[in-house]
Amino acid sequence: MNEECPKCGAKFSVTEVGGGGICGACREPIDCPYCHETVREERTTGTFISTLIKVPDSHLARYLGISDDDWEEMGAELNANTGNSGEMTYCYWFIVPEDTPEEVLHKTGWKTGQIIDDIPLDVVDN
């Protein structure tokens, strides 16, 4: 079975090992192999092994509601807003490029040439 981690968005598959026993079933955790959070628990006489299929999209992509591939295809350039002093970064912004795929525009409601502002620092990994 394939799962998506609700915490980090990683995709992984879960394999039950030693399940199907007659008695002695107890709740075993299914852990995300990427962030190691317990996604849920299920009754089994065995244990669960989870295998990472796809690492989650970056914080930025998830914040914007797109995938990393979308972001790359857009080729947008992220700019730091350093305010008046120019010393401290307050947030990030970018302009939606002319050749942004239609699908991305549809998904996000952006228009080409639009400025997407106020992107928090903590969604941008340096």
Ligand SMILES: [Zn+2]
């Ligand atoms: Zn996770």
